[in-house]
Amino acid sequence: DAGVTQSPTHLIKTRGQQVTLRCSPKSGHDTVSWYQQALGQGPQFIFQYYEEEERQRGNFPDRFSGHQFPNYSSELNVNALLLGDSALYLCASSLASEAERNQPQHFGDGTRLSIL
Amino acid sequence: ILNVEQSPQSLHVQEGDSTNFTCSFPSSNFYALHWYRWETAKSPEALFVMTLNGDEKKKGRISATLNTKEGYSYLYIKGSQPEDSATYLCASPSYNQGGKLIFGQGTELSVKP
Numbered sequence: 001d002a003g004v005t006q007s008p009t010h011l012i013k014t015r016g017q018q019v020t021l022r023c024s025p026k027s028g029h030d031t032v033s034w035y036q037q038a039l040g041q042g043p044q045f046i047f048q049y050y051e052e053e054e055r056q057r058g059n060f061p062d063r064f065s066g067h068q069f070p071n072y073s074s075e076l077n078v079n080a081l082l083l084g085d086s087a088l089y090l091c092a093s094s095l096a097s098e099a100e101r102n103q104p105q106h107f108g109d110g111t112r113l114s115i116l
Numbered sequence: 117i118l119n120v121e122q123s124p125q126s127l128h129v130q131e132g133d134s135t136n137f138t139c140s141f142p143s144s145n146f147y148a149l150h151w152y153r154w155e156t157a158k159s160p161e162a163l164f165v166m167t168l169n170g171d172e173k174k175k176g177r178i179s180a181t182l183n184t185k186e187g188y189s190y191l192y193i194k195g196s197q198p199e200d201s202a203t204y205l206c207a208s209p210s211y212n213q214g215g216k217l218i219f220g221q222g223t224e225l226s227v228k229p
Contacts, residue, residue: 003159004159033216033217035217035219040221041221042120042122042205042207042219042220042221042222043160043205043207043217043219044219045216045217045218048216056210056216058216090160092217102148102165102167103165104150104152104162104165105150105162105217106162107152107159107160107161108159109157109158109159110159
C-alpha cells in the first residue's frame with residue numbers, strides 16, 4: 001500500500017523562475033494539502049485540494065497555485081520565485097469526510113526547494 | 117486566528133531519562149489535537165489524534181494527555197532512547213476549515229546514548 005510520494009526530492013532554482021512540485025496521495029485518499037516548512041518553523045498551510053478544486057487556502061500570495069487531477073494526485077506551482085520561497089514543501093493526504101479532522105494526515109517526505 | 121504554541125523549542129536528554137513537552141492551543145472552538153513525530157529526512161508520522169477532554173493515549177513508551185478547557189496537551193516519553201530523537205509537532209485543525217492543520221513550531225528532542 002503506497003504512502004504519499006513527492007517529487008522531486010530536491011530542487012534548485014533561481015529568483016524569478018517558476019517551479020512545479022508533484023504529489024501522489026496515499027492509496028484511497030482523495031484530499032491533498034500542501035504545507036511550507038521554513039527553517040525553525042512548523043509547517044504552514046498553503047492550500048487544500050478536493051474534487052479537483054481548491055477548497056481552502058492559507059495566507060500565501062497568488063504566486064502559489066495548484067491543481068488536482070482526476071486520479072487525486074496534485075501539483076504545487078510557484079511563479080516568480082523569491083529567495084524567501086526556499087523551504088521544505090510537504091504534501092499530505094487524507095479522506096474528505098465528516099470525521100476528517102479526527103483523522104491524522106499522511107505526509108510525504110517533502111521537496112526541498114532552494115532559491116539562489 | 118488559531119495559534120498553536122509548543123515548548124520547549126529543543127530538549128537534550130540522556131538515554132533512559134523521561135521527558136515531556138507541552139502544546140498549547142486556544143480552548144474555544146476546539147475540535148481535535150494531533151501529535152506527529154518527525155525524524156530527520158523522513159516524513160512526519162502521526163502519533164495521536166485526541167478529541168475528548170481528559171483523553172489519554174499511549175503508544176509504547178510515548179503517551180499524551182489533553183485538557184481542552186485550559187487549552188494544553190502534554191506528550192510524555194518514558195525512558196528515552198536515541199531512536200526517540202526527532203521533532204515532535206502538535207497541530208490543531210481549523211474549526212471552520214475542515215482539514216487545514218495549524219502546526220506549532222515543534223519541539224526538537226535529542227537523546228544522547
